[in-house]
Amino acid sequence: MQQQERVLVKHSVTGRMLVSSTDGLTYSFDPEGELTLIKIYGVSPAQGTAVVELNSELNVFRFEEPAEGPVIKHWYYVGDNPVRYDADTECLSITVQSEIEYRPDEYWE
Template identity: 45%
Template sequence: MKQTFLVKHAVGGRMFIDSNKQELKYTFAPQGEGWLFMVDVPWSEAIEELLARKNELNVFVFQEFDDRPTLKTWYYVKDGPVEYSADQSRLTIVADSRIEYYPHLYST
């Protein structure tokens, strides 16, 4: 299985993080009623802009399989905390809700 991790600005569509374009370590798991994402990523202008728009973020995880269609999961950050630890070079994002979908079911 191939997995892609993306963090985008919900309003303008700007891509802040794309695991296809930069090698990075990330984890995510359910936490309480939401999901906790931890991303090891160096400080950059993109991270600075991401933090300035932390209430307008969407996180996506795409799972591509050899034997079945791609599953896309869209996580909404809303009011979840978004923080960066310079000491650990780690971005932490908490998403409030999610939607899972198979894109092939919505093509026309």
């Protein structure tokens, strides 16, 4: 069995799910110096608009789910970095400035 991975974009205040790669979306992570550009493809205009409107209140997560071993969570801090949506290509671009990696199994059993 191969490792699974998923990406989620949530509203940090309400916890509302805005975008999830489990909906068949694809994504990429591209380091750009001290920042990372996350691109999520196949995002609907309604989702893209909601994310851009809430750009200062976003939580972005990446979950690594290995076939053997515990889940590894990555939390990305957006801050005041650019969040853009291109309706023509259905591409959501989120620039993040930091990442915190943690394993839930280290906090509770």
